[in-house]
Amino acid sequence: MIGVNKWFGDFHVLKDIELTVRAGERVVICGPSGSGKSTVVRCINRLEAHETGLIRVDGIELTDDARSVAAIRSEVGMVFQQFNLFPHLTVLENLMLGPMKARGLSRADAEARARRYLDRVRIPEQADKRPGRLSGGQQQRVAIARSLCMEPKVMLFDEPTSALDPEMISEVLDVMVELAEDGMTMVVVTHEMGFARKVADKMVFMDAGEIVETGPPETFFANPSSERCRTFLGQILHH
Amino acid sequence: MGRMRTPVALLLPFLLLAGCASSSTWGWYVVNPMTPAGWTNLKFLMNGMGATILISLIAAAISIGLGLVVALPGLSHRRWLRILNRIYVEFVRSIPLLPMLFWVFYGLPLVFRAMGLNIPIDPFWGAIITLAISDSAFTAEIYRAGIQSIAKGQTEAAQTIGLNYVQTMRHVILPQAIRRILPPLANQFIYIVKMSAFASVIGMQELTRRANELVVTEYRPLEIYSFLILEYLVLVLVISAGVRWLERRMGADERG
Numbered sequence A: 001m002i003g004v005n006k007w008f009g010d011f012h013v014l015k016d017i018e019l020t021v022r023a024g025e026r027v028v029i030c031g032p033s034g035s036g037k038s039t040v041v042r043c044i045n046r047l048e049a050h051e052t053g054l055i056r057v058d059g060i061e062l063t064d065d066a067r068s069v070a071a072i073r074s075e076v077g078m079v080f081q082q083f084n085l086f087p088h089l090t091v092l093e094n095l096m097l098g099p100m101k102a103r104g105l106s107r108a109d110a111e112a113r114a115r116r117y118l119d120r121v122r123i124p125e126q127a128d129k130r131p132g133r134l135s136g137g138q139q140q141r142v143a144i145a146r147s148l149c150m151e152p153k154v155m156l157f158d159e160p161t162s163a164l165d166p167e168m169i170s171e172v173l174d175v176m177v178e179l180a181e182d183g184m185t186m187v188v189v190t191h192e193m194g195f196a197r198k199v200a201d202k203m204v205f206m207d208a209g210e211i212v213e214t215g216p217p218e219t220f221f222a223n224p225s226s227e228r229c230r231t232f233l234g235q236i237l238h239h
Numbered sequence B: 001m002g003r004m005r006t007p008v009a010l011l012l013p014f015l016l017l018a019g020c021a022s023s024s025t026w027g028w029y030v031v032n033p034m035t036p037a038g039w040t041n042l043k044f045l046m047n048g049m050g051a052t053i054l055i056s057l058i059a060a061a062i063s064i065g066l067g068l069v070v071a072l073p074g075l076s077h078r079r080w081l082r083i084l085n086r087i088y089v090e091f092v093r094s095i096p097l098l099p100m101l102f103w104v105f106y107g108l109p110l111v112f113r114a115m116g117l118n119i120p121i122d123p124f125w126g127a128i129i130t131l132a133i134s135d136s137a138f139t140a141e142i143y144r145a146g147i148q149s150i151a152k153g154q155t156e157a158a159q160t161i162g163l164n165y166v167q168t169m170r171h172v173i174l175p176q177a178i179r180r181i182l183p184p185l186a187n188q189f190i191y192i193v194k195m196s197a198f199a200s201v202i203g204m205q206e207l208t209r210r211a212n213e214l215v216v217t218e219y220r221p222l223e224i225y226s227f228l229i230l231e232y233l234v235l236v237l238v239i240s241a242g243v244r245w246l247e248r249r250m251g252a253d254e255r256g
Helices: A037-044 A067-071 A091-101 A107-120 A136-148 A165-180 A193-199 A215-222 A225-239 B004-020 B038-047 B048-074 B079-093 B097-114 B123-148 B150-159 B166-202 B206-220 B220-256
Strands: A002-008 A010-017 A026-030 A051-056 A076-079 A154-158 A185-188 A201-209 A210-215
Touching: A002 A037, A002 A165, A010 A037, A010 A210, A037 A154, A037 A185, A037 A201, A037 B048, A076 A136, A076 B150, A076 B220, A091 A107, A091 A136, A091 B048, A107 A136, A136 A154, A136 A165, A136 B150, A136 B206, A154 B038, A165 A185, A165 A193, A185 A193, A193 A215, A193 B048, A201 A215, A210 A215, A210 A225, B038 B048, B038 B150, B038 B206, B038 B220, B048 B123, B048 B166, B048 B206, B079 B123, B097 B123, B123 B166, B150 B166, B166 B206, B166 B220, B206 B220
Parallel strands: A026 A185, A026 A201, A076 A154, A154 A185
Antiparallel strands: A002 A010, A002 A051, A201 A210
């Protein structure tokens, strides 16, 4: 992302965002609410359109052209705060829909792939239930598996644990840690600093639509250079 | 047996009225199935049932398809498409059914002829076209409300797994919306069945027309129109029961 700007009406949500994520890199974005961190992630796969600047994913520039949007979305998986599973389909059908309709896989291939990723998020036994019957943590793991079924090169996580009860957060984070260990490129918006310490290659702190500070987690946590970042970390680490 | 209680209770007023058959006001003999003349009259009246059902079914089917076609532009982010939707809905919704029926039946063939086309419009298709178009403005609004009620996150999730617009609608949004709009759609179907009575004025041999014709020969309007109302009541009750059965099935599907 080079010099990306975005406005919601008169409100300048993103100000000259510069962010590079290399293949295999894990980037964690944090910051106070309303700082624009979710918007950054949503711009990467065009759920929001940026107004100026350049966004390039795997060599493809993101423009208004529907083909570039489709090409980038096929490389980028996304996990939402509210899971956004399809309530009228079973877990298995949720996972098979994308591979069958967007990738043209046969039913049998799509089902085999879906079961493989359900195993990976450790809920194979829930395959035939509807999402409404699952706990929040299970639903979010299904959502992660649904994204993985598209075999993306990059996974975006938009506050994946913020809607979960505390006891379910770790089961989702465990899956994400494993994903990171397998070498997935990840951009994660989260307040889970324990997770960030464990997996992040790069920390990004945003406030008021700007990237205030970027750095490797060791220096980021031990010795943040900006006052705003220090205050924020103080608030979320010792409450 | 419990499920039968409501229809029977609804029929009660008519049974009570029928009980007055002995008084001079009522002459139920016109539709008494025990007498040959009554039985002939009864068959004559009920023979309109097929046409009423067929007109209503075809008109409803067209309206359900057309309503979706009209609704989708109304949900577009393109302004001119939304304006197109508004014009159609506001215009069609404002035309009373009877004038529209006259326009379609007597006027539309002239429009066709001016265009060099020879398309005759018989009462059957005249009624269907009118009912379908008139109703489509309402079904379009029902669809719009139903689709808008599905959370935005559903569309976003569908987009992130690579589905295009048509796939998103077909596999994610409409299956969820349809469950919510089934009750208002059923309402519209009942409305169509009742409005199909207007087809009698352009000579369509449906329930109301048959009743009108029999009244002219028998001069027993009270009995014959009472029986006519009973016929519509039965039709609508059957539809209601069918819709409730559908809703239960779909509801079970959602929870399962």
